[in-house]
Amino acid sequence: MRLANLSFRYTRRAPWVLHDVDLDLPAGTVAEVTGRNGAGKSTLLRLLAGTTPPSRGRISGRPPIVGYAPEIFPVEQPFTVTAYLSHMAAVRGVGSAAIDPWVERLGMTALLDVPLGDLSKGSAHKVGLAQALLIPPGLLILDEPFSGLDAQARAELPRVIEEVSASGGIVVVSDHQNGLAGHPGVLPLKVENGTVRHFDPLAGGSTPIDAPSTAVIEIVVDASDAEAIARKLQAEGYEATIRAEQRAAAHEAPLSIEPRAEGYEAAVHAERRAATADYQPVAQGETS
Amino acid sequence: MKPTMFLTRFKIAAYIRSHRVIHPFVGLLAIMIVLYSVRVAAGQELSSYADSAALLVPVFGWAARGLLDTEPDVQRLLSVTAAGRPGREVAGGILASIAVNAGLAVLALAVPLAIGFRATPGPGVVVGGLALHVLSLLTGTALGALTSRPILPDPATSALVLLGGYVAMLLVSLVPLTLLTVPIISWMRAAGQASFLSRSLPSLAAITLFWCALGLFAYVRLRRTRA
Numbered sequence: 001m002r003l004a005n006l007s008f009r010y011t012r013r014a015p016w017v018l019h020d021v022d023l024d025l026p027a028g029t030v031a032e033v034t035g036r037n038g039a040g041k042s043t044l045l046r047l048l049a050g051t052t053p054p055s056r057g058r059i060s061g062r063p064p065i066v067g068y069a070p071e072i073f074p075v076e077q078p079f080t081v082t083a084y085l086s087h088m089a090a091v092r093g094v095g096s097a098a099i100d101p102w103v104e105r106l107g108m109t110a111l112l113d114v115p116l117g118d119l120s121k122g123s124a125h126k127v128g129l130a131q132a133l134l135i136p137p138g139l140l141i142l143d144e145p146f147s148g149l150d151a152q153a154r155a156e157l158p159r160v161i162e163e164v165s166a167s168g169g170i171v172v173v174s175d176h177q178n179g180l181a182g183h184p185g186v187l188p189l190k191v192e193n194g195t196v197r198h199f200d201p202l203a204g205g206s207t208p209i210d211a212p213s214t215a216v217i218e219i220v221v222d223a224s225d226a227e228a229i230a231r232k233l234q235a236e237g238y239e240a241t242i243r244a245e246q247r248a249a250a251h252e253a254p255l256s257i258e259p260r261a262e263g264y265e266a267a268v269h270a271e272r273r274a275a276t277a278d279y280q281p282v283a284q285g286e287t288s
Numbered sequence: 289m290k291p292t293m294f295l296t297r298f299k300i301a302a303y304i305r306s307h308r309v310i311h312p313f314v315g316l317l318a319i320m321i322v323l324y325s326v327r328v329a330a331g332q333e334l335s336s337y338a339d340s341a342a343l344l345v346p347v348f349g350w351a352a353r354g355l356l357d358t359e360p361d362v363q364r365l366l367s368v369t370a371a372g373r374p375g376r377e378v379a380g381g382i383l384a385s386i387a388v389n390a391g392l393a394v395l396a397l398a399v400p401l402a403i404g405f406r407a408t409p410g411p412g413v414v415v416g417g418l419a420l421h422v423l424s425l426l427t428g429t430a431l432g433a434l435t436s437r438p439i440l441p442d443p444a445t446s447a448l449v450l451l452g453g454y455v456a457m458l459l460v461s462l463v464p465l466t467l468l469t470v471p472i473i474s475w476m477r478a479a480g481q482a483s484f485l486s487r488s489l490p491s492l493a494a495i496t497l498f499w500c501a502l503g504l505f506a507y508v509r510l511r512r513t514r515a
Contacts, residue, residue, distance in 0.1 A: 051365040053512060068369040074360035078305035090294040091370040
């Protein structure tokens with residue numbers, strides 16, 4: 001699959017969201033797309049999926065079967081999980097039996113008769129993943145697939161990605177949760193300044209994909225807020241520890257977070273660490 | 289073809305289960321009450337059918353718009369990937385709108401036959417009524433599609449354009465030159481005349497179908513850039 005001079009903007013007078021993107025994604029590629037919020041990651045994924053036409057340029061060699069799991073699954077639909085997945089299976093030309101393996105693998109047995117509108121965020125995310133996988137996709141697009149997933153689904157997803165890749169499929173993942181940490185051979189892509197580039201970790205001084213490591217972000221907060229913020233970050237799956245420090249301004253405690261946290265003003269000191277293949281939230285919050 | 293048909297079924301199921309279908313149904317009911325609360329005298333049936341077809345255009349438009357807007361924006365993207373091509377998703381939406389409107393049109397034809405006409409009309413009247421309601425539902429479907437969320441994201445603007453478009457069609461079709469728009473007023477005028485089926489209907493149908501095709505073509509073109 002090849003992207004040639006691909007550009008996109010919403011209207012003719014709007015600024016380019018992406019411009020002159022050239023990208024080659026051979027069969028079996030697992031690409032991880034990173035970039036700040038609003039950089040154009042989801043737009044890139046939709047262009048790749050073929051749901052949004054490019055303003056300029058072209059995409060050639062897109063596999064005929066595309067699975068697309070959105071960042072937020074649209075639960076505002078009047079169906080139960082079973083009814084919804086059955087409809088999607090029929091549209092994809094397979095019977096309802098295609099749902100069964102994914103019910104088991106993603107741990108959805110208890111959800112089958114639940115209306116979509118009653119699903120929790122993580123459960124809705126599983127339905128989004130299941131509909132993308134009803135038939136083996138030649139191109140699997142996953143927008144923040146690890147977000148809100150429980151341990152079973154979180155452990156299963158890298159295996160699913162590996163299976164699609166091993167059978168010659170292309171997998172493109174936008175991932176803030178670092179769920180692909182330790183996955184071998186991931187092609188790192190970064191969306192930045194309206195274009196997509198191969199992320200050269202050495203040049204950028206960031207995490208090499210071949211030898212995954214973690215980075216420490218130091219966030220200075222008021223000591224009285226430190227514990228609450230640490231708990232919040234730990235709940236989101238980050239390893240957060242509190243280190244009290246005497247500073248001129250006083251009452252400030254630097255807080256270490258691994259590997260990436262969004263939504264906080266943070267200075268990255270890029271302390272390289274050993275590879276962390278098995279990434280789990282670690283509760284180490286401790287004030288001293 | 290199969291993905292489009294199953295997608296059509298999915299969209300109709302979502303629309304009916306969401307209960308949004310009640311809105312156009314209430315509109316249809318109101319028009320039926322206005323038209324047939326006093327039974328129509330023998331010989332006036334085709335005129336009544338023409339009035340019904342003309343008044344139902346915004347109801348059909350509302351139904352089509354409601355059906356196309358029932359699907360969340362992200363689900364539309366999922367439907368595109370499931371169906372394999374964006375064109376199938378667009379076609380599924382149009383077919384689902386036509387199917388729902390066909391159901392409403394059948395009611396609009398059957399209600400007067402059951403309780404609205406004093407005497408049962410001949411087959412010619414029923415065929416004429418059927419033809420007029422097909423033209424009406426196609427006009428409404430095109431209008432509804434052009435005012436659906438992918439084309440006009442703001443609900444207030446969309447509702448105004450739908451009703452404004454209908455009023456504009458009515459006003460422009462008052463002009464004797466019938467080519468300028470869907471000739472809604474001409475449907476009503478011609479239906480009262482003798483030999484409507486053989487003399488007036490073919491040309492009125494051709495003009496209406498031309499505008500409907502143009503409207504739906506515009507919708508399909510616009511959907512190429514507005515997912």
